[in-house]
Amino acid sequence: MDSFLITGGRPLRGSVRINGAKNACLPLMACALLTDKPVTLTNVPNLADIRNMQRLLDSLGCSLSHAKPEAAERSDKAPDQAGSSPDALTIHAADHSKVVAHYDIVRTMRAGICVLGPLLASRGKARVSMPGGCAIGARPVDLHLRGLEALGATITLDAGYIVAEAPKGGRLKGAHIFLGGPNGSTALGTANVMSAATLAQGTTVIECAACEPEIVDVGNLLLAMGAKITGLGSPRITIEGVDALHGTPNAHPVIPDRIEAGTYLMAAAITHGDVTLENFPTDDLGAALDRLHEIGVTIDRVSPDGSTSEIRNQKSEIVRVAVARRLNPVQVVTQPHPGFPTDLQAQIMALLTLADGNAIITEKIFPDRFLHVAELQRMGANITRVGPSAMITGVRELVGAPVMASDLRASAGLVIAALAARGQTQVNRVYHLDRGYEQMEVTLQGLGAEIERVKE
């Protein structure tokens, strides 16, 4: 398994373009199963999870191609040698006979579950393996199943597979569904139920729907495919079922990855660097920007003439991040959007290990998402975990050490810590990072970091 060797202490300087969001792109891809017409996405990130979702869709009778149609949006990325664009993806679900999402693919990522709703709605039945994903605590799928049952599906479990069948006649029926669980809304559960409801007979109302930008992006793609949806981005989404969906008249650009953007913000901050981030989704990062501001990180909007000003709420802008002094300790609570995202918890913890005082992080989405704590402690961090909270007493310096990456964002937190640590850190098992960050080591090298991938 590959690892990263990082020698810390170099301030990051330069510019990074934020890629399309993994957690939007994966459920967007699954939506292609809802129609027999081609669906084209652009700004598709080049990630292990995306390739696995391509394999899954291929196994479900879809043809996939990277050729960029005339109507597709322009992208800054260079076309590859064959004249196609690596970040454009067309998915054509022409063969609707296959309904089994196999364990060997679905176990690799949580978002594999996103094919369940579309398969059930368009093919009348589905057999989908229980999904995998990051080891960040209990990750039940009861809300997904409860929502689909409310739409009239019969669901049973068989040998690790979810077996779902639409009512007689093959069509789901609209319903009023409360989709909240003990920790609030469910992102992928909302995507699953909303996409299934687009083809149901009648009206569906989802209460306690996820407000995450990635789910809004899924809703926007469905609208472009002819669905009737209102309330996107609010806790109540209403879907008026239609008889059929069509393909995308124009290519749908995947939104920028707010978690990738937040990760590079924190990497820049911990090294007291000066980094410009392009395609930065300010609007989607309110809570994280608020915490970073309190910590003492300066984030300015860069105008086309190069001047800087206050950042504004926008879907995509250019920002410049810099830190002039020692970091302030702050309190962070992870919550559903628009609260502080759990997917940035490990990264901000790494940053706070070097703050000037006591910080506290409370994890309200995945109360056991703390596997990075022990690894940060190996690097000299002073952290005490108490139930769903971690108390962090800032230290003067971190010291490089061999550490083990346990999951995607924990790995990102360890890389951030290593960039600031004295000496060398070996971050083992970086295949987790490759699921969610496009060539992270190359991006960081471009910013002046001393980092290399060791292949094994």
Ligand SMILES: CC(=O)N[C@H]1[C@@H](OP(=O)(O)OP(=O)(O)OC[C@H]2O[C@@H](n3ccc(=O)[nH]c3=O)[C@H](O)[C@@H]2O)O[C@H](CO)[C@@H](O)[C@@H]1O
């Ligand atoms: C691929 C993808 O997009 N993954 C993201 C998605 O995961 P995912 O969609 O799986 O996470 P959810 O939003 O569903 O989980 C939120 C909370 O609801 C609970 N829950 C969820 C489903 C369910 O059926 N029952 C239930 O109780 C979970 O245990 C958790 O406490 O949102 C998470 C929360 O923002 C992120 O950390 C993940 O990176």
Ligand SMILES: C=C(OP(=O)(O)O)C(=O)O
């Ligand atoms: C937890 C994540 O991914 P997954 O839900 O696929 O495990 C993540 O993207 O941070």
